[in-house]
Amino acid sequence: MLAYKGKRRDGTVTILEIRNLKKSFKKQRKKIVAVNNVSFCVKQGECIGIVGESGCGKSTTANILARLTKEDAGTILFDGDEITRGKYLKPVGRNLQMIFQNPQDSFDPRDTVLNGIMQGAQSYRIWNKNVLREKALQTFDYVGLKTSYENIKTSELSGGECQRAAIARAIICDPKLIICDEVTSALDVLVQAQIVDLLKKLKKDKNMTMIFITHDLPLASVLCDRIAVMHKGEIVEIGDTMKVLRSPCHHQTQNLIDSVLTVPK
Numbered sequence: 001m002l003a004y005k006g007k008r009r010d011g012t013v014t015i016l017e018i019r020n021l022k023k024s025f026k027k028q029r030k031k032i033v034a035v036n037n038v039s040f041c042v043k044q045g046e047c048i049g050i051v052g053e054s055g056c057g058k059s060t061t062a063n064i065l066a067r068l069t070k071e072d073a074g075t076i077l078f079d080g081d082e083i084t085r086g087k088y089l090k091p092v093g094r095n096l097q098m099i100f101q102n103p104q105d106s107f108d109p110r111d112t113v114l115n116g117i118m119q120g121a122q123s124y125r126i127w128n129k130n131v132l133r134e135k136a137l138q139t140f141d142y143v144g145l146k147t148s149y150e151n152i153k154t155s156e157l158s159g160g161e162c163q164r165a166a167i168a169r170a171i172i173c174d175p176k177l178i179i180c181d182e183v184t185s186a187l188d189v190l191v192q193a194q195i196v197d198l199l200k201k202l203k204k205d206k207n208m209t210m211i212f213i214t215h216d217l218p219l220a221s222v223l224c225d226r227i228a229v230m231h232k233g234e235i236v237e238i239g240d241t242m243k244v245l246r247s248p249c250h251h252q253t254q255n256l257i258d259s260v261l262t263v264p265k
Contacts, residue, residue: 012043012044013043013044014041014042014043014044015042015043015044015078015079015176015177015209016041016042016065016076016077016078016079016177016209016211017041017042017075017076017077018038018039018040018041018065018074018075018076018077019039019074019075019076019077020037020038020039020073020074020075021035021037021038021039021061021064021071021073021074021075021076022035022036022037022038022071022072022073022074023035023057023060023064023069023071023072024072033232033233034057034060034233035057035060035061035064035071035233036057036232036233036234037074037234038057038061038074038230038233038234038235039235040228040235040238042177042209042211043209044176044207044209045203045207045208045209046209046210046225046226047199047203047209047210047211047212047223047224047225048210048211048212048224048225048226048227048228049211049212049213049214049220049223049224049226049227049228049241050062050211050212050213050214050227050228050230051213051214051215051216051217051220051227051228051229051230051256052215052229052230052231052252052256053215053231053256054215056230056231056232056233057230057232057233057234058181058182058213058214058215058230059101059181059182059213061213061230062098062179062181062211062213063181064076065096065179065211066096066098066179067083067089067091067092067096068089068098069089070089071084078092078095078096078177079095079176093124094120094121094124094126094173094174094175095175095176095177096175096176096177096178096179097120097169097170097171097173097175097177097178097179098170098178098179098180098181099163099166099167099170099178099179099180099181099183100166100181100183101181101182101183101185101186102186103159103162103163103165103166103183104154104155104157104159104162106166107154107155107162107165107166108154109153109154109155110153110155111153111154112150112151112152112153112154113145113149113150113151113152113153113154113157113165114133114136114137114150114151116154116165116169117136117139117140117165117168117169117172118132118133118136118169118172119169120169120172120173121135121136121169121172121173124173126173135172136150136168136172137150139168139171139172140168142168142171143164143165143167143168143171143198144164144194144198145161145164145165145168149161159186159187159191160187160191160194160195163183163184163187163191163195164195164198166183167183167195167198167199167202171202171206171208174206176209177209177210177211178202178208178209178210178211179210179211179213180199180210180211180212180213181213182213182214182215183195183199183212184196184214184216184219185214185215185216192219196219196222196223199212199223200222200223203223210223212224217245217256217257217259217260218260220241221241221242221245224241225240225241226238226239226240226241226244227239227241227244227245229244229250229252229253229256231250231252236250236252236253237249237250237252237253245257
């Protein structure tokens with residue numbers, strides 16, 4: 001049965017539904033289970049956080065959802081369509097975009113900032129070159145990049161500026177879902193806050209649906225409507241962010257809370 005494409009009785013729309021997702025790898029002849037029976041859904045306009053310690057399966061889950069890695073088993077329904085059917089990866093195109101932890105690695109360092117932001121959109125052939133350039137410059141302004149940067153190399157940007165460019169590249173085609181994989185972990189605290197503020201702005205202005213993957217509970221608490229706690233490849237707890245943080249039901253959630261100084265009240 002496919003995800004319901006339309007409003008439910010409570011007025012919400014499910015944009016993404018994951019059922020029993022599994023993925024394992026072989027390392028030195030040993031089988032390592034990275035993702036084990038992961039199931040959850042994401043509503044339109046919602047930001048759901050996937051939190052957990054390093055190696056718990058967060059990024060593997062993100063790569064599977066973005067169709068960068070093939071799952072071993074399970075079903076993914078995106079906007080009501082199954083995207084896991086068949087032997088090979090099925091790309092989802094403009095409607096599902098991913099922002100990576102190290103933005104410098106996702107740009108060609110020889111490319112200009114403008115071309116780097118336009119590159120993905122050009123492949124979808126939605127607009128002609130002049131319209132796309134104009135839209136890209138508008139996106140510069142929205143994410144807080146100076147338009148004077150359009151002709152400099154992406155390698156000349158600071159970490160925060162490059163992450164803003166990566167966000168611009170992700171939103172230029174107005175996707176239905178953005179996956180943010182540890183997008184603040186390589187940045188200093190001040191720039192982290194600026195990037196989170198930009199993501200909050202996206203959510204408010206564009207009703208953007210997001211999956212925010214992080215090991216940082218305080219960041220998740222200010223951005224995410226719900227959080228899913230992963231441990232050893234499994235989701236051990238999921239629910240409203242403040243409810244989970246104030247009244248954790250699983251010991252791993254409590255361990256994560258104990259590892260930070262304060263939880264917002």
